[in-house]
Amino acid sequence: MDLGIAGRKAIVCASSKGLGRACAEALAAAGCHVVINGRDTATLTATAEAIRAAGGAATAVAADVSTPEGQQRLVAACPDADILVNNNAGPPPASYTTLDREKILRGVTQNMVTPIELVQALAPGMAERGFGRIVNITSASVLTPLEGLDLSSGARAGLTAFLAGVARQLAPRGVTVNHILPGxxxxxxxxxxxxxxxxxxxxxxxxxxxxxxxxxxxxxxGEPDEFGKLCAFLCSAHAGYITGQNFLIDGGAFRAAF
Known part of the structure; x- marks a missing residue:
């Protein structure tokens, strides 16, 4: 299927490996110029080279997306992005009893504040141009609690609730906002x-x-490639009627009828 986004520009956060990389590779395969990001320069460079070797276009920005400086570098590399895939490492597993204020604030910054700030930076331009796709990689733990991931779950659930209303504000301008919840x-x-x-x-x-x-x-x-292809579809020209939704991709692990 032609996704109809060849020539579009995409920023994919935390994309030197894992699910972020899979999303960047799928978008590049669909013809997007992808701006990829990571903290490890060697890993990031290798990923950019792999995307180019496969025929895609990639720009690598080494930065910590959780920091204002890292976000500024990403946005400067692609100020007119058509697609934003928000992704970031979650806090390590820990009992809620061991979390102090500093750890909680760091987790909320990583998984809630950072994606909101990037939406603030890029969504107005998308709305002006009449096309935009924002996909946030959250977690299946938004729907079902996982012991030890309380901080990650809470921050990502907060992001989901925050952007629920934002998605409806942006919808009339051709900008969609969706979430993918990996198992x-x-x-x-x-x-x-x-x-x-x-x-x-x-x-x-x-x-x-x-x-x-x-x-x-x-x-x-799950295989990261499966995840990346779902992300690419949600970023496609065919997904303009899908917004404010949560897509669980977990092999049926979450047992519910609705």
Whole structure:
């Protein structure tokens, strides 16, 4: 399917690896010029080179998107972005009893304040030009609590609620705002979480991974490429009638009829 976005410009935050990279690759394959971002220069450069080798166009911006300086560098690299994919690392798993004010504020800044600030910076220009696609990568934990991810869940749920009204304000101007809620995907973050859980329980990490995959109805972890293609569709010319929605992609792990 031709997504109708060839020649569009996209900023994809935290996209040197994992789900962010998958989104950048899918958008580049659809003909977008992607501005990718990460803190590790070597990893970021390798990702940009891989996108170019596959025939895509990519600009790499090494920066921490959580900081005002990092956001300024991203926006300066593409001030007239047509597409914004908000993504950022979540706080590490931790009991709510161990979270102090500084940790809570850092988590909320990463997963709520930062994407809001980027929407503020880029959505007005999208509205002026009459086209825009904003996709926020949140988490399945917005819908169902996951022990130890309380801070991440709370910050991402706050972002979802904040942008619910904003999505309706932007809709008449051709700008859509949607959220993708990933479940368990085969990424470095998931591997790290499972390794930590295995160590804490004195168990083999591979066994823990097999058990967790078996608990998902489709019997496996998601592949980042699957996630990226969903993101690209929501950014496409065909998704203009979809806004203010949450798309759960978790292999059926969240058990609900609605």
């Amino acid at each position: 368990a995907f085969a990424t470095d973050r998931l591997t790290g979480i499972m390794r930590g859980a295995a160590e804490a329980a004195g168990r083999d990490a591979a066994a823990v991974a097999r058990e967790r995959a078996a608990a998902i109805p489709v019997g496996r972890f």
